[in-house]
Amino acid sequence: MDYFEPKTITEALSVLAKYGEHANVIAGGTDVMVDMKYKEEPGCLVNIKKIPGLDTIQENGASLQMGPLVTIRDIETSRLVRERLPLLWESCHQFASLQIRNTATIGGNICRASPSGETLAPLLALEAKAKLAFRDGEKTEAFISFFQGPGKTSLGSKGLLTEIEIPYPPKGSHGVYLKHAVRGAMDIAMVGVAVLITADAGNSSLQDVRIALGAVAPTPIRATKTEALLRGRSLTAALVKEAATLAASESSPITDQRSSAEYRGWIVEALTRRGLEQSWKAASGKEVV
Ligand SMILES: Cc1cc2nc3c(=O)[nH]c(=O)nc-3n(C[C@H](O)[C@H](O)[C@H](O)COP(=O)(O)OP(=O)(O)OC[C@H]3O[C@@H](n4cnc5c(N)ncnc54)[C@H](O)[C@@H]3O)c2cc1C
Structure with missing residues (x-):
């Protein structure tokens, strides 16, 4: 199995393009490592944790922008999320054990696309959007169409989730x-x-x-x-x-x-x-x- 630690999104995308469906992105690894143990090893692992700037939570006007490497624990301990998006905060608070919350990322939870993924129903209710990067450009897509089936998203095997944009719900x-x-x-x-x-x-x-x-x-x-x-x-x-x-x-x-x-x-x-x-x-x- 080949292993890469790209330092930029462009570098990660070119590895994904080269290996196609044999490549697997890894973030926190709480799903990927279990799959590798009990299912099969991918042809190549692309560890995106060395790409800077993907782990921040920022307010942008009437919405909150989150990098895919933000951990479930980062969300649970964010005062901003707790005050402005208590619905999402609650789902992260009820997520697995502290050890898993410390490692698991929101991007991994989303891209795993398990129907039971804890953050997914809140993101749909909040009408959040995904920013996706492909070799031929970027696009923004609402999560309602992003999820296409168990383990299936509109990313396919060649794209990366690079940001999650969550609008604040209306007053009241x-x-x-x-x-x-x-x-x-x-x-x-x-x-x-x-x-x-x-x-x-x-x-x-x-x-x-x-x-x-x-x-x-x-x-x-x-x-x-x-x-x-x-x-x-x-x-x-x-x-x-x-x-x-x-x-x-x-x-x-x-x-x-x-x-x-x-x-x-x-x-x-x-x-x-x-x-x-x-x-x-x-x-x-x-x-x-
Ligand atoms: C003991 C245990 C308990 C758990 N409990 C819960 C629970 O209560 N609720 C829950 O929802 N889940 C739970 N999970 C599942 C898992 O922890 C979550 O799905 C977690 O959020 C995955 O995040 P990760 O960073 O570890 O993802 P990884 O394992 O690194 O990746 C998951 C998937 O997403 C892809 N991926 C990751 N980041 C990106 C990206 N930026 N762009 C494109 N693809 C990407 C990977 O290729 C992989 O297919 C549990 C798992 C374990 C082992």
């Missing part, structure tokens, strides 16, 4: 990330639900609502029918129940070693209901009745 927004796993944060999510609501000026109805579901479809998804049902309405217990059932019907979970598909559907329903109730209470100070 409140969000929650709820994870269901057998061993809490120590386990990969069986279901993850991110809910972000924006209350109207009088705190009487939902001006906007975004719901993203993780681990219940081949990619993380937005529950768009549920969002449409709720937008502009006042939240009542009956509406929350209807929305939670609809969100479950928008998911298409599988049965695997972690859970049956049926159980995952029930959890989507329960977490959507809880997410709506909690974010409404945070936004308006009122319980849903």
